[in-house]
Amino acid sequence: MLLQLSVRNFAIVQSLDIELHSGMTAITGETGAGKSIAIDALSLCLGDRAEASMVRKGADKAEITACFALHNLPLAQQWLTSQELQEDDQECVIRRVISCEGRSKAYINGAPVSLQQLKGLGQYLVNIHGQHAHQQLLKADVQRELLDNYANHPDLLQELLNRYQQLQETRKQYQLLQDNQQHREARRQLLAYQVQELDEFAIEESEFEQLEVEHKRLSHSQSLLEQSQTSFHQLYDADDINALSIIQHAIDRLSELQEHDASLTPIVDLLSEANIQVDEASQQLRDYIDGLEVDPFRMQQVEARFSKAMELARKHQVMPEGLYEYHQSLVQEFAQLQQDDNQLEALALTLEQLKQAYIQTAEVLSRSRQTAAQKLAEQVQNEIRQMNMSQASFAIQVQFDPQMAINRQGQDVIRFVVATNPGQPADLLEKVASGGELSRIGLAVQVIASANHKVPTMIFDEVDTGISGPTASVVGQLLRRLGQDAQVLCVTHLPQVAACAHHQMLVTKFSDGKTTETHMIPLAQQQRIEELARLLAGDKLTDTALANARELLGL
Incomplete structure (x- = not known):
């Protein structure tokens, strides 16, 4: 308040x-x-x-x-x-x-x-009803809002809004996939060919680096073999003289001399280590030579695979070292495209399910509106018949239309219809009601609908325009009753x-x-009497006007 x-x-x-x-x-x-x-x-x-x-x-x-x-x-x-x-x-x-x-x-x-x-x-x-509220009543969205306020079903409205938002979000996803479907199909066909080509080649991770090393080795295998054999002969295998025997002879001679000069001992130690190193190197070189063979067939295999890797790398405009990663990325993209196609089908099914859920909620909301519409119409009709419209009939039609475009407010066509005179067919409010009749109907609808809305303060700004005489008294009583439960x-x-x-x-x-x-x-009370008298008779306060003012106040 x-x-x-x-x-x-x-x-x-x-x-x-x-x-x-x-x-x-x-x-x-x-x-x-x-x-x-x-x-x-x-x-x-x-x-x-x-x-x-x-x-x-x-x-x-x-x-x-x-x-x-x-x-x-x-x-x-x-x-x-x-x-x-x-x-x-x-x-x-x-x-x-x-x-x-x-x-x-x-x-x-x-x-x-x-x-x-x-x-x-x-x-x-606060809920404010302005001077033009009656004209606003002719708008379909205002009529719907008034009915929803009276029905007091915010949970249903929120549930409908949630279903609408879910549907819209899913529809956007579906539309985006569908719009890109042609491009996606062209890309999928290209990827199918590229992936198949790379699948057939089936390069493994780090394989190109290994091919490169083996290719170099096989390309120079004859030279490697000849030079390695010569080196082994000079280090170890030569009968007349080799590096190992030369070092050993030097060690023997200097070992005898170090007895006369101890400063030769470190040199002997270094030569002994060198002797061991040369011996080990010679053994490893012999093993290398034994394992090294000139294999023309293997050379052809490596040459062919190495060349194919280079060819595919140039074709796909990637470095040959990155061919494996590129292949895997194409496989993932192709799988994603396949998944998008499956998702499109799944979204189509989800869309239909969400649409049906929305329609079901809209139907429940419509039934709630129809129940409320009947009660509100009866109350409004009772009120306006006391406002010098004794023969008027008022109804609120709520028609559920499942073919209506899905929106935030549901799928109801809501119409306020009225017949103001006997024998007159009921028609839409805007076609039948005069200005004064619209004021009375609008005020009755606003007051009754507001009474069921949980807002503590309600303000009516000259909403009684077009009303006078006994009708005004009825309007006043209506607002007073509303004031018993609200400000x-x-x-x-x-x-x-x-x-x-x-x-x-x-x-x-x-x-x-x-x-x-x-x-x-x-x-204060006396001031009210004088103000009411002024409203009744103008600036000049007469005894009659004052008496009428007291009567209005029930004094």
């Missing part, structure tokens, strides 16, 4: 502080006095767009502060908790500041927030409506020729 509203330098308001109460509060005043200005200010607190022209002339900024009671508002408390903005379980303070340049800042419980956050919280605090603020020019309020506030405007100011004050 809205407890307090403070406005500073907003439009023609210099300073305004009002306290509000539960029940119905009527806001009255002369035409042009600014009766709706408090509502405009509150709308800014709830996320409406700010403009520089809203700042009072000569002021550097405008500031609006609204304080709400959170008692019995679990959704608002949950939202505040989720946004880490809750400081007090009992109250919430929203502040909006607009600079003269048009920049604005918003705060919830002292913490800066975005306009989107203001709107997010505002939906749980109702009603800007009105009708004394019959104002008299039904639990509280009344007067908006006045003063001008000194240079500046203009608007004030809003609560009225």
Whole structure:
């Protein structure tokens, strides 16, 4: 519930502080006095767009502060908790500041927030019905929203929205795969040939490097054999003289001499090590020679595979060392393309399943709407028959259409139909109702639908336009009944409506020729009598008007 509203330098308001109460509060005043200005200010607190022209002339900024009671508002408390903005379980303070340049800042419980956050919280605090709400009632989406508010089935609406979003996301994936199918098929055919060619060659990891080494060795096998044999002969196998025997003779001679000169000992040791090394090298060289053979057939095999690897590398524009990795990447891409084709089929099946799930949920939602439509129509019809439309009939048609394009709101065609006179066929609201009749029907629909919507504060801004006489009294009683369970603020020019309020506030405007100011004050009982009399008879208060005002108040 809205407890307090403070406005500073907003439009023609210099300073305004009002306290509000539960029940119905009527806001009255002369035409042009600014009766709706408090509502405009509150709308800014709830996320409406700010403009520089809203700042009072000569002021550097405008500031609006609204304080709400959170008692019995679990959704608002949950939202505040989720946004880490809750400081007090009992109250919430929203502040909006607009600079003269048009920049604005918003705060919830002292913490800066975005306009989107203001709107997010505002939906749980206030519901505003503007001056043109009746004309809005002619729009199909407004009719659907009013019916859904009355039906009070948010879980069904959320479930439908979830199914719609799942369907849309899957449809995007399917469309993307389908759009690329032609390109994917061409690529798949190319890869099939390339993969088959590389599969047939079947190069193994690091094979090319091994081929390269073997190719070099086989290409020089004759030279390797001849040179290795010569080296072995010189190191070890020559009968007359070889390296090993020369070293051994040197060791023998120097070993005898080291007895005369100990400084020769390190040299003898080095030669002994060299003797061992030459001997081991000779043995390994002999093993190498034994294992080395000139194999023309193997040379042909290696030459052919080496050349083929080079040829394939040039063909696929890769380094021959990377041919194996390239082959594996093509295999993976080909498999992915095959998987995409399978996924396309799977997505088509999933799409159909999601579509059926959406339709089933839409059918459940439609049945809920149909049940609510019958009840709402009966209540609206009862109310408008008390508003000088005693012969009127009102119905809400909800027709489920499974062929309707899938959307966020379901697959219902919703029509508000009315017959205002006996013998007149029922037809769409916009075709039958006059301006005054539309006002009465629209007000009845809004009030009844709002009563079932869990918003604690409802504001009606001159929604009684086009209504007068006894009908106005019925409208006032309707709003008063609504005020028994919620806080109702009603800007009105009708004394019959104002008299039904639990509280009344007067908006006045003063001008000194240079500046203009608007004030809003609560009225005591005698002041209410005088204000109602003014509404009844004009500026000149007569005894008759005052008596009629007392009668309206039931005094």
